[in-house]
Amino acid sequence: MxxxxxxxxxxxxxxxxxxxxxxxxxxxxEHPVPENTSSWWYVFGSAATVLFVLQVVTGVLLALVYAPSAGNAWSSLEFLDHNVKLGWFLRALHGWGSDFMIAVVVIHMAQVFFFGAFKFPRELTWIIGVCLLLLTLGMAFTGQVLRFDADAYWGLGIGASIISRVPVIGGALVDILLGGPIIAGPTLSRFFAMHVFVIPGILLALVGLHVWMVLRLGINDWPMPGRIVRRSTYIREYHELTHQTGIPFVPDAAWKDAIFSAAIMLAVIACALLFGPFGPTGQPDPTIIETAPKPDFAFLWIYAVLAYLPPNLETPFMLIAPVLGIGAMLLLPLVAGEGEKHWSRRPVAVLMLTVIAVMLGIFTRLGTYTPWSPIMTAWASDPIPAVYLHDRTPLERQGALVFQNKQCRNCHSIGGAGGLRGPALDNLANQMTEDQIIRQVLQGGGNMPAYGNALNPAETTALVRFLTTLRGNNLPAAVDASRQMVLSGEKATPKGH
Structure with missing residues (x-):
């Protein structure tokens, strides 16, 4: 030995x-850090670095099998999922690692902002951190495109449409992004190069620079009320604090980073095992236009915001909001580089951070179930509840068969079962007269297509008769008030006049 x-x-x-x-x-x-920085609030940067290493390792292994061509990308992922031992787990690690990395980087940026760690002399450290956040999002987007399934294909089409709205240079930017005017073979090659070489290379360089600046300038000390950051005195005060209370980063402070990073890694592994990899969904097919592409979790909030915007505000929002948001983040340390760091003395900053966090949470939640386009569930194979067939005439029962065979329940529910794209029909006859129902069935309206050419007169008659029986709680059927007035007037008028 x-x-x-x-x-x-x-x-x-x-x-x-x-x-x-x-x-x-x-x-x-072993570089010394202030003792008050040995906190669980200071562990997110190390965790983000560990997750980045995980992405590099799993990405290299995936690249050994993945085929970056339009004709083979989808099938190579299917091969990884079903034919390569633990290939699905490798993909799941890479996918969930991406989501966790974005979440940790966002939380780290929020913590830095909350603690005032962007102030002098760490302005450039914050600016580099903003760039790292944008590059992390770029990695996630290009990774989604590399799945090259239906969601990726149409999601990229939407992204290209957004870029095309940039004045003057929009068309050129689309050609650069896609390798031409359409999504084709060169598109995937370009995104593969960006995802595997360009963005990771820049990320690696900036991460190294970020770590170097942390070592050179020190870890931000715990903010204290009344401890003002001044360019003329801060460095001297920080060195005095480090000299008086300094502890070596390894092992006195680093053990919390190690424990948190290990917990994050275990969480990624657990999600990979329980939920598996993301996609691929159906093969990309430009002829299928009846689709609802949805981005990955990190971009759901953008998806929801754009869906709620009025059409006339889409282009101004997409062109102006990102520039203002990124510009504000980059200029923040240059504008507010001095002053209080403690959150109790910065109520505007706390309010701003809270509002942004709440908005991101709300729009992300909305993006998970798209309330602007209600869920559509096919129920054509399930029989109509028997309660809706009791005491019905043969014609009304024939209408129930038409309702079933024409798959009306794909969009409408009765008895709490059916699609949610259109309104429930349990109380239809209480809300619409027979004439209105006929007109809606034949001509459509709102989000409902016209079925005048899909139904023959006998089917229409039977269907409408069945729909007129759908009166919730046996309430009276809807009536045409104007027709009642006419009939009342005829009865009141004496014969012969």
Missing amino acids: PRMKQRVTELYLWFERRLGLGKPMIDAA
């Missing part, structure tokens, strides 16, 4: 004499 230890030491010294990396790495690991 002593001999083995001696050989390992000699090998280490051999490399150290030539590379000289040992001492700088040890100095970096």
Whole structure:
């Protein structure tokens, strides 16, 4: 054993004499930090770095099998899921690792903002962090496109449509993004290059620079009310604090980072095992236009916001809001680089962060179930509840068969069962007269298509008769008030006049 230890030491010294990396790495690991920074609030940066390493490792392994061509991308993922041992688990790790990385980076940015850590002398550290957040989102978007399923195809089409609205250079940007005017083979090659080489390379360089600046400028000390950041005195005050209460980052402060990073990794593994990989859904087919593409979790809030915007506000919002938002984040440390850091002395910052967090949560929730386009569930195979067939005439029962065979329950529910795209029909006859029902069936209206050409007169008559029996709680049927007035007038008028 002593001999083995001696050989390992000699090998280490051999490399150290030539590379000289040992001492700088040890100095970096043991660099002193203020004792008050040994907190669970300061663990998100390390966790994001660990998740980035996970993405690199799993991405390299996936690239060994993935075929970045329009004709083979989808099938290569199917091959990974079903023919490569633990291939599905590898894809799931990569996909869930991406979502966790975005979440951790966003929380880290929020914590930095909340603690005022963007102020002097860490302005550039914050700006680089903003760039890292944007690049992380870029990695997630390009990764979704590489699945090249139906969601990815149409989602990319929507993204290209948004970019095309940029004045003057919109068309050129689309050509650069897609490798031409349409989504084709060159498109996937470009996104593969961005996802595997370009964005990770920039990320790696900026992460290294970010870590270097943290080592050089120190970890932001715990904000204290009344401790003002001034450019003329802060560095001296920080060094005094570090000298008085400093502890080595490894191991005194790093153990919390290690525990939190391990917990995050276990959470990623658990999600990968329980929920599996994302997609691929159906194969991309440009002839199928009746589709509702939905982005990955990180972009659901954008999806919801754009869906709720009036059409005339879409283009101004998409072109102006991102510029203002990113510009404000980049200019923040330059405008507010001095002053209080404690949240109790920065109520506007706390309110702003709270509003943004609540809005992101609400729109993300809305994006998960698209309330602007109600859920459509096919119920054609289920029989109509028997209660709706009791005491019905043969014609009304024939109408129930038409209702079933024409798959009206794909969009409408009765008895609490059926689609939710259209209104429930349990009380239809209480709300619409027979003439109105006939007109709605034949001509359509609102979101309902016209069925005048899909039904023959006998089917229409039977269907309408059945629909007129749908009176909730046996309430009276709807009547045409204007017709009642006419009939009342005729009865009141004496004969012969």
